[in-house]
Amino acid sequence: MRNTFVDAYPDQARFIRRVFATSFTAFAVGAFFGLIQALHRTDILRVVESPTYYTVLTGHGVFLVLSFTIFFLVGVYQWAVTDSLERRPVDMRFTWGWYGLMVLGTLLAAFAILAGFVESIDVSANTLFTFYAPLQGHPIFYVGLVLFVVGTWLAGADWFRSWLAWKGEHPGERIPLPTFMVLTTMIMWYISSIGVAVAILAFILPWSLGIVDSINPTLTRTLFWYFGHPVVYFWLLPAYLLWYILLPKLSGGRLFSDPLARVVFILFILLSTPVGIHHQYLDPGIAEGFKFIVMTNTMFLLLPSFLTAFTVVASMEHGARQRGGTGYVGWLRALPWREPAFTGMALAGLVFAFGGFTGIVNAGMNINYLVHNSLWVPGHIHTQVGTASALTFMAGSYWLVPQLTGNRLVGRSIGLVQVLLWFIGIVFMTNSMYRGGLVGIPRRTAEPQYEGFQYEVAAGSVGELNAQLAIGGILLFISAMLFLALMLLTLFNRDSEPVDNRTIPAPLSGPEDSPAVLDNLKLWAAIAAVLVLLAYTIPLASIVTRGGLFGPDIGPFPVTIEGSGSIELVRMGLEFALETVSR
Amino acid sequence: MRIHTYEKLWLVAALVLIVGFIATITYGSVGLGISMIDDSEETLSPDEINDDERFGEPRVEQVGENEYEAYVVAQTFIFQPDPIEVPANSRVTFYVTSRDVIHGFAVVGTNTNTMVIPGEVSTLTVEFDEPDEYGIVCNEYCGDFHHTMEGQLTVVPEAEFDMTELEAEADDEVELGDETTVTATVENGALNDLETTATFEIGDQTVEEDVTVAGQDTEELAFTVDSTELGEGDHDWTVTVDDHEESGTLTVVEDLEGEDETGADTDGANGTDEDAEAGDTDA
Ligand code: HEM
Numbered sequence: 001m002r003n004t005f006v007d008a009y010p011d012q013a014r015f016i017r018r019v020f021a022t023s024f025t026a027f028a029v030g031a032f033f034g035l036i037q038a039l040h041r042t043d044i045l046r047v048v049e050s051p052t053y054y055t056v057l058t059g060h061g062v063f064l065v066l067s068f069t070i071f072f073l074v075g076v077y078q079w080a081v082t083d084s085l086e087r088r089p090v091d092m093r094f095t096w097g098w099y100g101l102m103v104l105g106t107l108l109a110a111f112a113i114l115a116g117f118v119e120s121i122d123v124s125a126n127t128l129f130t131f132y133a134p135l136q137g138h139p140i141f142y143v144g145l146v147l148f149v150v151g152t153w154l155a156g157a158d159w160f161r162s163w164l165a166w167k168g169e170h171p172g173e174r175i176p177l178p179t180f181m182v183l184t185t186m187i188m189w190y191i192s193s194i195g196v197a198v199a200i201l202a203f204i205l206p207w208s209l210g211i212v213d214s215i216n217p218t219l220t221r222t223l224f225w226y227f228g229h230p231v232v233y234f235w236l237l238p239a240y241l242l243w244y245i246l247l248p249k250l251s252g253g254r255l256f257s258d259p260l261a262r263v264v265f266i267l268f269i270l271l272s273t274p275v276g277i278h279h280q281y282l283d284p285g286i287a288e289g290f291k292f293i294v295m296t297n298t299m300f301l302l303l304p305s306f307l308t309a310f311t312v313v314a315s316m317e318h319g320a321r322q323r324g325g326t327g328y329v330g331w332l333r334a335l336p337w338r339e340p341a342f343t344g345m346a347l348a349g350l351v352f353a354f355g356g357f358t359g360i361v362n363a364g365m366n367i368n369y370l371v372h373n374s375l376w377v378p379g380h381i382h383t384q385v386g387t388a389s390a391l392t393f394m395a396g397s398y399w400l401v402p403q404l405t406g407n408r409l410v411g412r413s414i415g416l417v418q419v420l421l422w423f424i425g426i427v428f429m430t431n432s433m434y435r436g437g438l439v440g441i442p443r444r445t446a447e448p449q450y451e452g453f454q455y456e457v458a459a460g461s462v463g464e465l466n467a468q469l470a471i472g473g474i475l476l477f478i479s480a481m482l483f484l485a486l487m488l489l490t491l492f493n494r495d496s497e498p499v500d501n502r503t504i505p506a507p508l509s510g511p512e513d514s515p516a517v518l519d520n521l522k523l524w525a526a527i528a529a530v531l532v533l534l535a536y537t538i539p540l541a542s543i544v545t546r547g548g549l550f551g552p553d554i555g556p557f558p559v560t561i562e563g564s565g566s567i568e569l570v571r572m573g574l575e576f577a578l579e580t581v582s583r
Numbered sequence: 584m585r586i587h588t589y590e591k592l593w594l595v596a597a598l599v600l601i602v603g604f605i606a607t608i609t610y611g612s613v614g615l616g617i618s619m620i621d622d623s624e625e626t627l628s629p630d631e632i633n634d635d636e637r638f639g640e641p642r643v644e645q646v647g648e649n650e651y652e653a654y655v656v657a658q659t660f661i662f663q664p665d666p667i668e669v670p671a672n673s674r675v676t677f678y679v680t681s682r683d684v685i686h687g688f689a690v691v692g693t694n695t696n697t698m699v700i701p702g703e704v705s706t707l708t709v710e711f712d713e714p715d716e717y718g719i720v721c722n723e724y725c726g727d728f729h730h731t732m733e734g735q736l737t738v739v740p741e742a743e744f745d746m747t748e749l750e751a752e753a754d755d756e757v758e759l760g761d762e763t764t765v766t767a768t769v770e771n772g773a774l775n776d777l778e779t780t781a782t783f784e785i786g787d788q789t790v791e792e793d794v795t796v797a798g799q800d801t802e803e804l805a806f807t808v809d810s811t812e813l814g815e816g817d818h819d820w821t822v823t824v825d826d827h828e829e830s831g832t833l834t835v836v837e838d839l840e841g842e843d844e845t846g847a848d849t850d851g852a853n854g855t856d857e858d859a860e861a862g863d864t865d866a
């Protein structure tokens with residue numbers, strides 16, 4: 001008998017399909033914006049005027065790293081909780097409710113951003129996804145972000161509720177691993193997203209509405225990064241979940257160690273938040289000592305990723321040997337390389353390992369001077385969230401979407417081409433970005449071609465770097481479109497049968513091999529909270545003492561595009577400059 | 584908890600690696616002295632910049648034998664001063680603040696790089712051994728024309744670097760038979776005394792005067808002109824000190840009708856400074 005996820009939980013499958021559709025829509029728009037950027041920066045094709053580039057870039061950031069990734073996360077987590085607890089949510093209306101809230105938030109933020117393209121609408125939010133004050137976007141943008149985050153909080157509450165209900169029915173049992181991963185991720189998320197909530201609700205939103213008229217830029221920036229580092233794990237942990245839960249099965253085996261997986265997720269609860277200041281190594285107003293503490297914390301945060309690398313590779317090897325693989329490295333050949341779901345995840349893992357090393361460079365306090373805010377950083381971003389997460393999500397979808405639709409995946413071999421294209425595209429694009437960053441090409445710049453100087457590229461030329469960036473960007477875009485096409489075709493591929501069933505084999509070493517204290521979520525949450533207080537109380541107090549809660553009389557700088565074309569913009573720019581000089 | 588032997592080995596190796604990274608970076612900070620941008624500077628509100636002793640007039644100042652300080656203001660979408668001129672074989676501390684939004688200050692192709700946050704002052708100390716030219720970019724998005732925000736940093740040969748400034752003032756018109764005075768002000772921005780000669784020329788006359796300006800001080804020189812010797816008409820004059828030159832025109836007239844004795848506007852606006860000074864950046 002057919003036993004897919006949709007057979008067991010049709011209403012859940014319907015829900016998750018809807019969530020994925022939202023995620024993939026954001027992905028489509030974001031990828032298109034990425035293409036525009038890649039061609040614009042390199043001066044190959046400029047379809048927008050340079051000031052409008054920043055509207056595109058804000059959209060790229062928000063749609064990809066907030067909408068695409070986080071909607072995908074809630075979809076996968078809904079699947080993981082349902083499937084591993086073998087129960088539906090306590091109240092499905094609540095589930096639709098938080099999804100609705102997240103969609104509403106996204107639409108409001110998207111409206112504020114996209115209105116930047118339309119001159120006749122007096123709304124814009126060209127603040128980029130980091131919205132550093134005193135740059136100011138339209139209040140609708142901030143309201144949208146808040147609603148979106150509140151939606152994710154409620155999603156977490158929903159999963160905790162399911163778990164509590166399950167616990168009542170299964171007294172004394174260990175939390176199933178996928179649910180454990182979901183709950184620990186959410187604990188991390190609750191602790192960390194408070195930062196951005198406070199930044200917006202207490203400071204930025206009232207200031208954008210004109211209720212308070214000044215702001216402390218270092219404070220809101222620090223609160224943003226308090227959230228900004230853990231959020232990268234929020235993008236990454238659903239990928240980890242798929243690597244731990246799905247990849248072993250796809251390799252033909254089972255997870256190597258359940259206890260270690262739990263330890264890894266606990267380490268993320270503990271360490272992901274008290275490190276955010278590593279994004280502020282080059283900020284004035286923060287003492288060197290705090291930066292040093294954060295640097296050491298960050299290095300220890302490598303540990304869970306190292307452990308993951310071990311478990312993932314070990315599980316793959318186990319799978320390969322089950323499939324008849326032999327030899328020291330010969331087993332690699334026995335892996336199912338024709339499966340896009342498997343190959344995509346394996347390539348994503350490979351890119352992630354490389355990107356991890358570039359992350360160590362970023363984290364190296366004093367090496368950071370060399371790369372901070374250079375093109376190196378988007379290089380890092382695209383190997384990590386842009387591939388480790390994004391490619392894993394796409395690969396995972398090749399297995400998940402048939403489970404959610406009951407339809408067979410259309411174009412398995414095209415899927416294989418798709419993941420390979422992404423890999424090649426990312427190698428080209430990030431190679432160019434890393435190298436460009438090292439010669440000093442800045443990120444977040446519509447025209448990194450300056451009048452007063454030339455970049456000194458040791459091997460190669462700026463022209464060659466540009467070509468690589470553009471080729472990479474084009475390949476990535478084609479790959480993204482292929483993926484979306486395959487998803488759409490699969491959705492309509494009725495009268496077909498998926499090849500696989502929904503069962504996930506039990507780990508080699510199960511939860512009974514680990515102490516029960518690992519499942520004491522309250523304990524870990526409490527320790528994490530203490531670590532956060534230790535890491536942040538003094539820096540925040542010092543920032544407030546220096547700059548005041550609402551800052552030293554710093555007014556807003558709305559980043560709005562008005563009037564017609566560039567002349568108007570030049571005029572505004574000049575007026576703006578003159579005004580500030582004469583003040 | 585049961586952990587596989589290989590897993591244990593891996594765990595230990597990972598921890599050793601992590602501690603190794605931390606040790607390397609600590610060595611970079613302590614051993615090599617690459618310190619971080621920090622909170623050592625007092626805060627400075629953007630609306631106090633104009634009245635600030637350091638940032639009111641963005642410039643480069645000498646503070647020691649080979650030590651300089653550069654006070655830099657970033658604002659949409661320029662840096663002041665621009666270009667920033669420093670001598671080779673020097674140690675320069677940059678103090679950078681912002682007048683409006685968050686900016687970046689990065690010397691392209693080097694690790695001189697900092698965030699510039701309104702309300703705060705970033706400090707960076709850099710050694711320049713050789714003459715060179717660098718670009719400066721704002722590497723944090725600061726608004727519509729962020730991509731146009733650049734500046735220049737010029738490291739000039741030590742011998743060519745000078746921090747002397749010259750200004751000259753004179754009447755435009757003088758009545759035939761009267762005397763008038765051309766005043767030259769020599770400012771020495773360097774720490775050491777400046778010993779030089781000022782040359783004043785008008786008509787066929789040349790006057791030379793030796794002058795010594797103490798470090799970070801100014802001297803005024805007065806050149807007296809006898810209009811009778813010049814005779815009626817326009818007379819061009821110049822004051823020269825080293826490579827600096829100021830010039831103007833003096834008109835000798837029959838009589839200054841309807842004007843009071845002090846003559847016309849004498850604010851030096853008729854003198855044109857012909858050389859671009861480092862630190863000469865009045866906006
Ligand atoms: C179609 C594929 C993509 C292309 C061609 C592309 C291209 C680019 C380019 C050229 C930049 C640099 C912009 C600049 O600094 O001026 C950029 C920035 C960025 N990209 Fe992508 N990208 C793609 C996919 C992704 C994906 C899948 C993600 C994440 C899930 C992502 C996340 C980001 C982020 C977070 C930034 C930095 C935004 C900022 O600085 O505010 N990109 N992208």
Ligand SMILES: [Cu+2]
Nearest residue numbers: 228229278279
């Ligand atoms: Cu981080």
Ligand SMILES: [Cu+2]
Nearest residue numbers: 721723725729
């Ligand atoms: Cu800028």
